[in-house]
Amino acid sequence: MTVAADIKTDTSAFATIRTPDLQPRPVKVKATGVKVFYGAKQALHGVTIDIPDRTVTAFIGPSGCGKSTFLRCFNRMNDTIVGARVEGEILLDNRNIYAPDLDVVELRARVGMVFQKPNPFPKSIFENVAYGPRIHGLARTKAELEEVVVTSLQKASLFNEVKDRLQEPGTGLSGGQQQRLCIARAIAVSPDVILMDEPCSALDPIATAKVEELIDELRANYTIVIVTHSMQQAARVSQRTAFFHLGHLVEEGPTNMIFTKPIEQRTQDYITGRFG
Amino acid sequence: MGAILVGYALLLVAALSAIAYVLGRTTGARLKPAAGEKIHSLPGYHGAFVAVWVGIPALILVILWAGLQGPVIDRMITASLPAELSSGKSGAEVALLVSEVKNVAAGRMFSEPNPAIVAAAERLNAWESIAGWALLVIVVAIALGSISITRSKLSPRFRARNDVEKTISGLMIACSVVAILTTLGIVVSLVYEASAFFAMVPFHEFLFGLKWEPQIALRADQVAGQGAFGAVPVFVGTLLISAIALVVSVPVGVFTAMYLVEYADERVRAVVKPILEILAGIPTVVFGFFAILVVAPAVREFSMTLGLAASPNSALAAGLVMGIMIIPFVSSLSDDALKAVPRSMRDGSLALGATPAETVVKVLLPAALPGIMGGILLAASRAIGETMIVAMAAGLIATMTINPLDSVTTVTVQIVTLLTGDSEFDSPKTLAAFALGLVLFVVTLTLNIIALRIVRHFREQYE
Ligand SMILES: Nc1ncnc2c1ncn2[C@@H]1O[C@H](COP(=O)(O)OP(=O)(O)O)[C@@H](O)[C@H]1O
Numbered sequence A: 001m002t003v004a005a006d007i008k009t010d011t012s013a014f015a016t017i018r019t020p021d022l023q024p025r026p027v028k029v030k031a032t033g034v035k036v037f038y039g040a041k042q043a044l045h046g047v048t049i050d051i052p053d054r055t056v057t058a059f060i061g062p063s064g065c066g067k068s069t070f071l072r073c074f075n076r077m078n079d080t081i082v083g084a085r086v087e088g089e090i091l092l093d094n095r096n097i098y099a100p101d102l103d104v105v106e107l108r109a110r111v112g113m114v115f116q117k118p119n120p121f122p123k124s125i126f127e128n129v130a131y132g133p134r135i136h137g138l139a140r141t142k143a144e145l146e147e148v149v150v151t152s153l154q155k156a157s158l159f160n161e162v163k164d165r166l167q168e169p170g171t172g173l174s175g176g177q178q179q180r181l182c183i184a185r186a187i188a189v190s191p192d193v194i195l196m197d198e199p200c201s202a203l204d205p206i207a208t209a210k211v212e213e214l215i216d217e218l219r220a221n222y223t224i225v226i227v228t229h230s231m232q233q234a235a236r237v238s239q240r241t242a243f244f245h246l247g248h249l250v251e252e253g254p255t256n257m258i259f260t261k262p263i264e265q266r267t268q269d270y271i272t273g274r275f276g
Numbered sequence B: 001m002g003a004i005l006v007g008y009a010l011l012l013v014a015a016l017s018a019i020a021y022v023l024g025r026t027t028g029a030r031l032k033p034a035a036g037e038k039i040h041s042l043p044g045y046h047g048a049f050v051a052v053w054v055g056i057p058a059l060i061l062v063i064l065w066a067g068l069q070g071p072v073i074d075r076m077i078t079a080s081l082p083a084e085l086s087s088g089k090s091g092a093e094v095a096l097l098v099s100e101v102k103n104v105a106a107g108r109m110f111s112e113p114n115p116a117i118v119a120a121a122e123r124l125n126a127w128e129s130i131a132g133w134a135l136l137v138i139v140v141a142i143a144l145g146s147i148s149i150t151r152s153k154l155s156p157r158f159r160a161r162n163d164v165e166k167t168i169s170g171l172m173i174a175c176s177v178v179a180i181l182t183t184l185g186i187v188v189s190l191v192y193e194a195s196a197f198f199a200m201v202p203f204h205e206f207l208f209g210l211k212w213e214p215q216i217a218l219r220a221d222q223v224a225g226q227g228a229f230g231a232v233p234v235f236v237g238t239l240l241i242s243a244i245a246l247v248v249s250v251p252v253g254v255f256t257a258m259y260l261v262e263y264a265d266e267r268v269r270a271v272v273k274p275i276l277e278i279l280a281g282i283p284t285v286v287f288g289f290f291a292i293l294v295v296a297p298a299v300r301e302f303s304m305t306l307g308l309a310a311s312p313n314s315a316l317a318a319g320l321v322m323g324i325m326i327i328p329f330v331s332s333l334s335d336d337a338l339k340a341v342p343r344s345m346r347d348g349s350l351a352l353g354a355t356p357a358e359t360v361v362k363v364l365l366p367a368a369l370p371g372i373m374g375g376i377l378l379a380a381s382r383a384i385g386e387t388m389i390v391a392m393a394a395g396l397i398a399t400m401t402i403n404p405l406d407s408v409t410t411v412t413v414q415i416v417t418l419l420t421g422d423s424e425f426d427s428p429k430t431l432a433a434f435a436l437g438l439v440l441f442v443v444t445l446t447l448n449i450i451a452l453r454i455v456r457h458f459r460e461q462y463e
């Protein structure tokens, strides 16, 4: 949280190349000089980026460059890792999420997360989706809860496939369905932002296509940040792309710009498959 | 004399095997492969092959010999006794004669023995030494025969390595069979003695009778010569103490595990875990002291301040201490069960904005519940079978009560008291111990099987 001084040195040493959108959108999340340390090891070296509202932003870059680490800063999941330490400032709707008086529990209700491997709870499909609304007290009556569950499943394009077996265990679904169940579970607490860490890496191509389609639909109502190792996926689903390398944010801009006319040599090398 | 010779025979077998190994190894090392041929096994395997075929047959012979020599010589002595000594006598009386012969042969004489007995004793000594020497000679003969046969089999393409492998796996099977056979033997003897008991006391009376007074009078004409063998009060006492123990240990153990898994950092864990392991390693007799000297008086005084009467050796005191004893057991099994829940479950819950407590209670605990249940059942089976604490701290009188301040007795305590008095081995009093033991065995076995099933099923679910 020591900000101003650090940013200067960082931006001068590793200037991020930034290409603004032609029609700029309002900023939802504003990260400034974010550094993350795992014990003595530094994983992120001062990352500064604006995440626009109701847009899909993709994080790409070679494995181990810090994409997941940066993503976990947005809902403070790094707090759960022993020895992890975050410096810098992240504003969500202009409020510092690392401020001492911020309630992490409320933050995580506003910033949902979908993990690499589908991780439904060993409960029924219904209970999986109802979990968040229950702990946050979002539904007062049983009917309201059912309503929330059904709309969340609908928004996650899963309802038609599971409407007859809501009481069956969520772990019995196929991988792709499980992942959409996890998305429904995140949607159920009405977040503003949804973080997705390689959500399709454990899925087959058809399931992947369904999830990508879903992401495109969700964009209308949610700010989405997706980490992906597939550049095709970034190109298909995102409007903005950020390229990370060795803990630095090298270049970010409109997705078509990054994939067609990258400015940095390293970005170009990565896009064209010369390393990674 | 005979026993000493058997000992020598075992030493001899060891020495012969060692020699056989060296011979086999040397032969193996000297093997010359034909052109284009490779020697299949290393010399060491050739040595081991010869040694195994010398050692194992000789060993089996020595063991069989040691087992059969006694009975065979006994027979021969019995047959050789002069007719005027043995005629018209029962088997038991003849056996007495034989043992007298043995006493005389060993030099233990209490009075001037009958000359026929002395003669028999001399014969006994002579036969025993003949048998012993015969054993040594036969062992050497077998070893020599084996060495020459096996060494002649050694050749460059001989698969000594595979052969040794087979022998080793056979040896391991034999060892595991020993454990299994011993257990089976215990079960069979338990069932046998218990069935002798049920021949005297009807099965239903034992299982459903409400009165337990096994003290049979020494003389048949004594008043109250009959015992009562209704084991229900004993079962109730056992269940009462075990239930108290579980009421103490389950919450404490499970909460400890939750704390260690979800809240404690590395440093706390590094202190608490070893302490729990120490607790698990305290001999139960020490817990017994603790129960008598500290807990029982405390329970008594506390209940007195409440205006309740507590007996000096209350079920509560024994149960509390037993509960403390099984805390580490419950906590370490729950710890395992909670840790086996994948981290992604926990992350998924935390990422939805659940607090750590909500995560533990709503996600980790339900997911780990089968494993924890299995742990609790194992703990229950330990509590039911636990002997030392209750033998020291619980009572001896079988009262039919569920008042924890009363004195009750348990199955294990009764087994100990029934078997430690001096009374005949075939009285219902002593045999009742086996019947109780059988019940105990069946109950703990059932609990263990169910518990292990649950735990295993749970592991598979997440692996
Ligand atoms: N829990 C952790 N403890 C220690 N180091 C970690 C941890 N998670 C990630 N790292 C390190 O941080 C760096 C960035 O990791 P990560 O953010 O997972 O990369 P990416 O998601 O881009 O593949 C890597 O060098 C990795 O080894």
Ligand SMILES: [Mg+2]
Binding pocket: A067, A068, A069, A197, A227
């Ligand atoms: Mg990653």
